[in-house]
Amino acid sequence: MTYSISEVAKKLNLTSYTLRYYDKEGLIPFVERTPSGIRLFKESDIDFLKIIQCLKTTGMPIKDIKEFIEWCSDGDSTLQQRYDMFIERKASVEAQMEELKKTMKVIEHKCMYYKTALEAGTEDIHKNDNIEDFITNK
Template sequence: MFYTVGEMAKRMHVAPSTLRYYDKEGLLPFVERSDSGIRMFKDSDFEWLNIIECLKNTGMSIKDIKIFIDWCMEGDQTIPQRLELIQAQQAVVEQNIQKMQDHLQMLRYKRWYYETAKAAGTCEALRTIKPEDVPEEFRRFHHPKAE
């Protein structure tokens, strides 16, 4: 079964222009075309598009995604390069997750801070709070004069 750009875009939850852009950038060498040049997506193309979306959503550049796709098209001799690229991107994602965890912890602290201030009726209460009265998980964030 073949899908049009619009049908595949709907299946991928992206705009048709996204798939056209990917094609223009050389990311879709696996997509067949009709005699009149219309893109004809197959079910197996869905897997390719999913990895492209995954790599893009992890912050990989279109240039590097193209390199990855080109290596895939070259065959098994490029497995080591593909593995290295995926490992490097995994490290980037893990670093980003850690940064987001740190941001989340700061937001939790600020939530605690303002819930405590609201209950006291003033932020001033937090400027005089004893360090041991600050939940341990938030002590690294609590700087009473900087709030």
């Protein structure tokens, strides 16, 4: 069973334009076509697109994802590169999570700041606060 480009777009919550763009950029060279040139997406193609979306979420640029796709079609000789890449992605995601946690602390502090200010009707009650205390975690 195969899917049309618009079906895949709907399934993955992106547009046909984007899928054609990914194809143009060499991210999905494995997608087959009808004799008249229309793309036919297999289930396995959709799985690959899910991995591509996952890599994008980690902040990986498209040209790097393309390199990974090329490694995939190069077979077992590129296993080490692909392993290294995922280890590096893992470290990157860990770093991003750490940064988000720090960011969250500041945002939560600001939520409290404005909650109390709203209750008081003025920001003045924070006149003596020291924002550094929160950013530096004192």
